Amino acid sequence: MSLMERIDQVEQRITEACRRSGRNRDDVHVIAVTKYVSLDMTASVLEHGLHHIGENRWQDAQAKWDALGSQGDWHFIGHLQTNKVREVIDKFRYIHSLDRISLARELEKRAAALNLQVSAFLQVNISGEESKYGMPPEAAASFLKEINSLSHVKVIGLMTMAPYESSAEMTRPVFRGLRQLRDELNEQALTAEPLTELSMGMSNDFEVAIEEGATWVRLGSILVGKEED
Numbered sequence: 488m489s490l491m492e493r494i495d496q497v498e499q500r501i502t503e504a505c506r507r508s509g510r511n512r513d514d515v516h517v518i519a520v521t522k523y524v525s526l527d528m529t530a531s532v533l534e535h536g537l538h539h540i541g542e543n544r545w546q547d548a549q550a551k552w553d554a555l556g557s558q559g560d561w562h563f564i565g566h567l568q569t570n571k572v573r574e575v576i577d578k579f580r581y582i583h584s585l586d587r588i589s590l591a592r593e594l595e596k597r598a599a600a601l602n603l604q605v606s607a608f609l610q611v612n613i614s615g616e617e618s619k620y621g622m623p624p625e626a627a628a629s630f631l632k633e634i635n636s637l638s639h640v641k642v643i644g645l646m647t648m649a650p651y652e653s654s655a656e657m658t659r660p661v662f663r664g665l666r667q668l669r670d671e672l673n674e675q676a677l678t679a680e681p682l683t684e685l686s687m688g689m690s691n692d693f694e695v696a697i698e699e700g701a702t703w704v705r706l707g708s709i710l711v712g713k714e715e716d
């Protein structure tokens with residue numbers, strides 16, 4: 488299937504999921520995850536009008552960013568080591584994997600030095616799977632309180648990854664759980680502005696995530712494909 492065909496099919500499925508759940512299509516943003524594909528394919532993705540690019544390792548993203556950085560908005564979606572912050576801070580507009588205080592402090596320090604504002608998602612491990620990064624849901628409120636004073640890191644929402652399931656329907660409680668957590672946190676008014684964003688849903692489960700309120704879906708294999716090295 489060509490890239491154009493994949494984009495069209497994904498678009499139809501997003502539109503359907505929005506229709507089923509009474510949501511506005513414009514409230515769901517697509518991040519094209521290019522971690523499996525080459526620089527050429529990433530250029531193609533941008534040429535096809537996809538503007539948000541997701542990468543999970545700086546080592547793999549670097550060549551693409553050097554060539555194409557100014558053409559899109561870049562999202563860091565993978566686990567972020569504190570010692571990599573200096574490299575990514577001025578390149579990725581969004582960090583989806585804020586999961587510990589030490590990382591928040593390092594982001595603040597580096598962003599302040601460059602007079603930048605970073606938008607971040609708290610990564611939460613809703614499923615409780617041991618293999619998943621992210622803080623436990625119970626830790627989110629105190630985390631937000633603790634980082635509230637950081638002026639260069641703005642938490643705009645929550646992110647989670649669901650376990651891989653053969654039936655996407657089985658991921659629904661995870662996505663619903665993230666949305667409920669966001670709503671509970673907003674009721675406590677821990678942030679200057681309410682958390683509006685939910686980064687959830689991948690190739691295997693994005694329609695369920697959209698039905699449960701995703702505002703950002705992170706799509707790799709189904710959208711941009713997968714190239715073997």
Ligand SMILES: *Cc1c(COP(=O)(O)O)cnc(C)c1O
Nearest residue numbers: 520543564689690705706707708
């Ligand atoms: C790889 C990755 C994705 C995209 O994965 P697909 O299943 O190929 O859509 C989304 N989010 C994160 C955090 C990833 O690492």
